[in-house]
Every structure is written in C-alpha cells, then in structure tokens.
Amino acid sequence: MEKENNKTKKVCFPHMGNYFIAFKEIVEPLAEIISPPPITKKTVELGTRYGPESACIPFKYNLGNYIEALDKGANFVIQAGGGCRFGYYGEVQEEILKKLGYEFEFFKFPNDYNFLTLARALQKINPKVSIVKILYSLGLAYFKIRAIDKLDDYVRLNIGFEIEKGEFEKTFKLFLKDLEKDKKILSIRRTQARYLKLLKNIKLNKPKNPIRVVILGEVYVVMEPFSNFNIEKQLGAKGVEVHRHSSLSTTIHDLFFNKRVMKEFLEKARPYLRNDTGAHGTETVGLAHHSAKAGFDGAIHIKPFGCMPEVNAMSALHRISNDYKFPIIYFSFDSQTSETGVKTRLEAFYDLLIMKKQKNEQR
Amino acid sequence: MEKIKIGLPRALLYHKYHIFWEDFLNRLGFEVIVSPETNKEILKKGVSLAIDESCLSLKIYLGHIDWLLSRVDYVFIPRIVSLEKKEALCTKFMALGDIARNTFKKEIKTIEYTIDIIEKQWEIFGILKAFSKFEKNPFKIILAYRAAKKLERETEEVKIQKQFTQIKEADNEKPTVLILSHPYTTYDALLGKPIVEFLKKQELSLIYADIVPKKEAMELSKNISRDLYWTYNKELLGAIEYYKDKIDGIVFLMVFPCGPDALVVNLCQHKIKNVPITVITLDELEGDAGLKTRLESFADILKIKKIQDGKRK
Numbered sequence A: 001m002e003k004e005n006n007k008t009k010k011v012c013f014p015h016m017g018n019y020f021i022a023f024k025e026i027v028e029p030l031a032e033i034i035s036p037p038p039i040t041k042k043t044v045e046l047g048t049r050y051g052p053e054s055a056c057i058p059f060k061y062n063l064g065n066y067i068e069a070l071d072k073g074a075n076f077v078i079q080a081g082g083g084c085r086f087g088y089y090g091e092v093q094e095e096i097l098k099k100l101g102y103e104f105e106f107f108k109f110p111n112d113y114n115f116l117t118l119a120r121a122l123q124k125i126n127p128k129v130s131i132v133k134i135l136y137s138l139g140l141a142y143f144k145i146r147a148i149d150k151l152d153d154y155v156r157l158n159i160g161f162e163i164e165k166g167e168f169e170k171t172f173k174l175f176l177k178d179l180e181k182d183k184k185i186l187s188i189r190r191t192q193a194r195y196l197k198l199l200k201n202i203k204l205n206k207p208k209n210p211i212r213v214v215i216l217g218e219v220y221v222v223m224e225p226f227s228n229f230n231i232e233k234q235l236g237a238k239g240v241e242v243h244r245h246s247s248l249s250t251t252i253h254d255l256f257f258n259k260r261v262m263k264e265f266l267e268k269a270r271p272y273l274r275n276d277t278g279a280h281g282t283e284t285v286g287l288a289h290h291s292a293k294a295g296f297d298g299a300i301h302i303k304p305f306g307c308m309p310e311v312n313a314m315s316a317l318h319r320i321s322n323d324y325k326f327p328i329i330y331f332s333f334d335s336q337t338s339e340t341g342v343k344t345r346l347e348a349f350y351d352l353l354i355m356k357k358q359k360n361e362q363r
Numbered sequence B: 001m002e003k004i005k006i007g008l009p010r011a012l013l014y015h016k017y018h019i020f021w022e023d024f025l026n027r028l029g030f031e032v033i034v035s036p037e038t039n040k041e042i043l044k045k046g047v048s049l050a051i052d053e054s055c056l057s058l059k060i061y062l063g064h065i066d067w068l069l070s071r072v073d074y075v076f077i078p079r080i081v082s083l084e085k086k087e088a089l090c091t092k093f094m095a096l097g098d099i100a101r102n103t104f105k106k107e108i109k110t111i112e113y114t115i116d117i118i119e120k121q122w123e124i125f126g127i128l129k130a131f132s133k134f135e136k137n138p139f140k141i142i143l144a145y146r147a148a149k150k151l152e153r154e155t156e157e158v159k160i161q162k163q164f165t166q167i168k169e170a171d172n173e174k175p176t177v178l179i180l181s182h183p184y185t186t187y188d189a190l191l192g193k194p195i196v197e198f199l200k201k202q203e204l205s206l207i208y209a210d211i212v213p214k215k216e217a218m219e220l221s222k223n224i225s226r227d228l229y230w231t232y233n234k235e236l237l238g239a240i241e242y243y244k245d246k247i248d249g250i251v252f253l254m255v256f257p258c259g260p261d262a263l264v265v266n267l268c269q270h271k272i273k274n275v276p277i278t279v280i281t282l283d284e285l286e287g288d289a290g291l292k293t294r295l296e297s298f299a300d301i302l303k304i305k306k307i308q309d310g311k312r313k
C-alpha cells in the first residue's frame, strides 16, 4: 500500500526568483515533481481571484502557482512558511484549494529552523528515503542557493555597465542551466567558480563613481522579480550599481546558522528602533541606516501592499531619510499595481539622484 | 508635589487592558489621563500622521497620542510581543513604541516595557524595570500590580456573567448576534459603536466575542483552525465555538487593512457553515448609507430565519 502511495505522489511547490532549481534538489529524491508554469499575469490573476482580497502578494502568487500546478496534475502541495503571516497562510490556502475541488495532500514546513527537524519532516513524504540522503539533498540545495546568490550579486552590481548589451543575462542563463545538472557539492562549486570567472571577464564601461542604490524591503518581493516589475533590471538598464543584502542565502543564514544577526541589525537601526519591529522590518531599518551613513546615493524600499512589518519600518525610514538627506522611494505592490506607474516613479527617482550627484560633485 | 501625568491613548489595547492599566497607575500615585472617545478630529490627525498603509486602528491610536502630548508628562505604551508560548500577536503591537517615537520625535516621552513570554520576558519584570525610576520600593510596585490584576480578573468575570445572564434570559423571538471583532474596534466611538447601536435598534440581542472565558475559548479555537497563532484572533475564533449553539448570526467587524483578520475572516467563511456571517470592513472613507442597508437586510434575514426555525420546532 505504502509503496503504491509514494509512486503516485506528484509534488508541487511555488516559484521564487531563480531558486526553483535549488528547491527541486530537495524534492527530487522523494517524489515526482510537477513544476508550476513560470509566473505570468495569469498566475497572479488566479491567486487574486481565489485569495482573500487583503492577503499580501506572496499569498496570491503562491496560490496561483498551486492552482496552475494542480491543473497540471500535482496532488501534493508543499508550503514553506516564514514571514509574519506566512505561517498561517498554509491553512487558508489549503481550504481555498479544497473548496475549488482539488484533491491533494498539503505539507507545511516545520517552523523550527533546524536541518534535522526539516529532514525528518520531509522524510514523511517518502519514508523509504534515508535521512542522510535527505540531509545531503538539503546541502545540495543550500550550495545551489549560495551559488545563485553569489553570481547574482556580481551581476546586479555590474549589469548596468556591460559594453555588449545582454551578455550578463546570457551568461547567467547558461550558468543556471549547468547548475541544474550538478549533483555533487564539488561540481556546484566548480560551476560557480567557472561562471563567476566568465562574468568577470565581461567587458565593462563603468565610471569611477557610479550611482549606487540599495534595495530594501520584504523578502518575497525583493527576491521574485515578477512581483517587483523587474525593478533591478530597470535600474541596471539606467546604469545604476544595485546593491542588496537580502537574498535567500542571507535569510537561511540568519534563520539556521546565526540567529544573533537580528541583534546586529537592531544595533545598526539604533536610535531609530529600540526594539524588533517584526519579520524583516528590523533588517530593513538597520540596512537603511547603514547605507545612509555609508554614502549610498539612495534606497528603494519595496513591499507587498499592507505588509505589516515593512509598514512598521517606514516611520523609521522617513526619519533616516530626513536626518541624512538620504533619498528613499517607496513601492507597494499588489495585483493592481500598474507597471507604467512604477516605471515613471522610478525614472523620476533616478533623475533626482543624478541631479543630486551632479550638485555634490560641483562643490 | 504635583502628580506625574501619564497619558493613555483610548485606542488599541486600551480597550482590552484599561482596568488593569488605570488601577495600577493610580495605585502608584500617578495622575492618569485618558484621551477622549475617538472623534473626527482625532481620526483626521491620526490619518495625517500615520504611514498610509497602516491599519485604521493604528491611525486612530496615533491621533489619540497627539491629543495627549500637550497634556501629559509621559505616554504609556507597553510593548506586547507574545502572551503564550508558540503564539504571536499582530506585529503592530511590538512596534508601537518605535512608531510613536519616530512619528512624534522629541515631543514625546514614553513609558515602555516588553511582554514576550517566548523570550521569558514576563510582564512583572518589565513593569519593575520601567517604574523603578518613579518608585524606589519594588514591593509597592508588586503590590500595585497584584491588586490591579485582581481587579481586572474580577471585572472580567462580572462581564462574562452578565453576558451569560443575557443569553439565558434572551426571548425566543429576538435573534442573538455575535459581534466578532477586536475590542479596539467594537468599543471605538467611530468604528464599532455606531454599528452596535444600529444593530440594537434592529431588535437584535447582541453578545460580544471578546467577553468569553479565555482559556476555554483558546482550546475551542482549534476546532476551527489548526495553525492559527495570533493569540487575540484565537480568542475570537474560540468565542464562535463557545457560543455557537446560542447565536443566530455573526457580524465580523474588521478595519482596513488588517493582515491577521483578512486571513481569519476568509477561513471563517470557509469553515463556519450553519451560522450566517456578515463581514463589515471599516476604512476612513466609509459612508453610512450602503452599510445601513446591508445591516438591515442581514437583520431581516436573521429574523425570518428565527421565525421559521421556531415554527419547525
């Protein structure tokens, strides 16, 4: 019986940025994967139509992913948790999907951030796979995530200055393709090193003192370019050096390896925050304060509409912006946000930064 | 010597804890000043001070602080992160102090302390620390704390008993409606009160979800939701289960935008099948006309249903 059961498990999980290939690593040994189609307008529409109106964007995107995967034949849904409401998303999503008539099992990641607990929980998907094997695949996934972020960081800083347009993107795509095939930690490291070198060989035309901008905010919209209208790409195209701290690697690092990081961000956020302000909010304020002091040209704060911890952070951001004369622009995304609106405001912000920079340089 | 004036904004958790707060502060010899019932000015001020996307309740809260600033020495802003292990509150309640200080900058002096059961920061420790600069004798603080807690418990008990009596004595023709909302929505003069008054005029008997034996309600909430981890929402959900045989309908009041409630409402709509629910979302622009019609027709439905059910029996 048990055996039969496992064979027929068809697992799906949501998309997030480029990380799908890493998540795949975890699930592949356990069961068949049905990958949801890439996020499109339709995904968002589905999530919006069937999700509660005031749920935040990540909820709607994930729900859309699930519906599209269930339509493709998935019968097992994985939800990862995290964020201030995320832990509770699962139950609501499960109910909604059931109401829509889908038949499936629902699996929620445990909320304890510990690899062994995680592996044990995952083993329930397929008890025949050993814990060691699962731990190993978690390791592989982690190294893949790190590789992706490492290269992505470099791209973000430099893509605005490539001489031959499109080279970075092309190379990065090849990298993801190769990375997907890697099945050993060593080969992941090799792929990472090889492509980092290739990226570094791309010819740049970078001024000594480019405009440097920091991306701050809620992690899902920061990490899923579809949800933020490719804000980083838009900035890159204007010749901006884009910095961002938050990525899946840093999030995992903070949750699993070094829980003290929160305290450090709180230190950095002082005197604008005395206490933790929820989810990523404290990190946002800490990073904003730090970047303002470090002489960045400006910051872009992005969040899902109504995201509570980030809204909490904003009163502090306003003050930092005032005290340091540090320009910050704020974007909230929901399913009604218009792309042109974002574009126009981003352009105006860019013009402001340029003007400010020129004024400072003349002095 | 003139008494030190401590201000309590009549908003958010004031509506939940004011018995304790007021009594405790009075016992320590402070003059307690509570801002008036929410009015249009307070709302307007709050809306202009708050970040746009904050929930309406927070906007109102900031309006109340603004009213207090010129009249008090300190504003009292306890910070509540968690009240139970493995549970949490809305993140607003952990951020209030920082939001207030960032909004009012140098104009505000606060008394703050943290309650975070998960981190073993018990209320009494926080209170001892926060008040040590006013009262050198810690025993006095502890005594005041205990006495005020006792008063809070007793008042709570009286309220519950009163609601029980009302249910017992309810006449069989009047439908009973459960008002499901946070106390800071239910009892706010601009948010819940007008709705409650209006419903009373529709010849409904109203009971309140925040008046319920808390422990039992928390347990019962698991019947509706397996994973819910916001303490206050759990209490409210539990109240549905607790009163479910006694009620004919539920009016869910929520402010916009409220993260926790948005998901909880949705879950209720999926899971609660045999009691009619209506959801009223309050925002700063809410006009009266449409709302009244909706409430009226909801009341009508309940009344018709009540008569039919009565005949069947």
Ligand code: SF4
Pocket (backbone or CB within 6 Å): A056, A057, A058, A082, A083, A084, A085, A086, A218, A220, A279, A280, A304, A306, A307, A308, A309, A310, B259
């Ligand atoms: S942190 Fe923001 S986006 Fe994430 S669950 Fe909370 S409100 Fe939603």
Ligand code: SF4
Pocket (backbone or CB within 6 Å): B055, B056, B057, B058, B090, B091, B092, B093, B182, B255, B257, B258, B259, B260, B261
């Ligand atoms: S629970 Fe909702 S209404 Fe209450 S403070 Fe939080 S966001 Fe505001």
